[in-house]
Amino acid sequence: MSPDASSKKGLKLGKRKSQGPLPPGVERRRRLRQERRQERLIQLWRLVFFLLTATGLSWLLLTLGWSLHSEAQIQISGSERMDEKVVVKAAGLSFPQSLLSLEPGQIEAQLMRELPVQEVSVQRHLFPPGLDIQLVERRPIAAATRRGPKGIERGMVDREAQWMPMDMASRGEKPASAVKVDGWISNRREVIAQILQQRDLLGQPLKTIVVEPAGGVSLRIQTLGLVYLGANEALLDQQFKTIAQLNQSLPPNLRGASNEGLDLSDPSQPELKLRPAPKPKNAKKASDR
Numbered sequence: 001m002s003p004d005a006s007s008k009k010g011l012k013l014g015k016r017k018s019q020g021p022l023p024p025g026v027e028r029r030r031r032l033r034q035e036r037r038q039e040r041l042i043q044l045w046r047l048v049f050f051l052l053t054a055t056g057l058s059w060l061l062l063t064l065g066w067s068l069h070s071e072a073q074i075q076i077s078g079s080e081r082m083d084e085k086v087v088v089k090a091a092g093l094s095f096p097q098s099l100l101s102l103e104p105g106q107i108e109a110q111l112m113r114e115l116p117v118q119e120v121s122v123q124r125h126l127f128p129p130g131l132d133i134q135l136v137e138r139r140p141i142a143a144a145t146r147r148g149p150k151g152i153e154r155g156m157v158d159r160e161a162q163w164m165p166m167d168m169a170s171r172g173e174k175p176a177s178a179v180k181v182d183g184w185i186s187n188r189r190e191v192i193a194q195i196l197q198q199r200d201l202l203g204q205p206l207k208t209i210v211v212e213p214a215g216g217v218s219l220r221i222q223t224l225g226l227v228y229l230g231a232n233e234a235l236l237d238q239q240f241k242t243i244a245q246l247n248q249s250l251p252p253n254l255r256g257a258s259n260e261g262l263d264l265s266d267p268s269q270p271e272l273k274l275r276p277a278p279k280p281k282n283a284k285k286a287s288d289r
Helices: 003-019 024-065 084-091 104-114 186-197 233-249 281-288
Strands: 074-077 117-126 129-137 140-148 151-158 163-165 180-182 206-211 217-221 225-230 259-263 271-274
Touching (some): 074 084, 084 104, 140 163, 186 206, 186 217, 186 233, 217 233
Antiparallel strands (some): 140 151, 151 163
């Protein structure tokens, strides 16, 4: 080995030996970097732990805390005839039931279909967990029949002439009047409602509202018998006035059973259909001879 090579090797070894321990400033920075990495790892694990804990507590709170466990957590207002049991059954609720999984809009629609109510409001409250249900009942005003797929159906109608099936109406009260609606159809509901609301203007008790399949409407009034109104609801106010006048002016011998009906399809020209007079018995015997 040449003197130059040996001298270079000696220089390298001398450099390595001369490096020795790191300077205090460098060693301090290295320790700080290690401590920061460890701190970040600790913070990350803390975050993961807190997230898992919060998720678990939230799940427990949702499943056990914010839940309906009995009918006692449901408050019903606006109805004295329908209690919690009736409403819970109509809404299709079961217990336990997660409060946040309930959709107030769906419950409102379900109760509108199943109960004799015209308005429903459902609200959830979390503290304490419960359900508030406000009802506005539909009051049946008249008994009614209609033609269904299986024949004649019996029910009731309210002030707005909304149909109420008998099983639904039986949960409420009895009709407020003795009026009957025969042949209810949905496209004549507004006319039926107007007649029910203004029936006191007739001057005499209204017994029956008869609705024909084609839409024509007749009234059976205690004093006048059957009164045909027709299908033109624009004439209804004038027809009511004419009926009230006839109740006062029509002679007793032309009322009720004495006629076959009163046609008021044109209220300016009332037409009274009289029953044919019975043949005398003497005339019948003479013809037999």
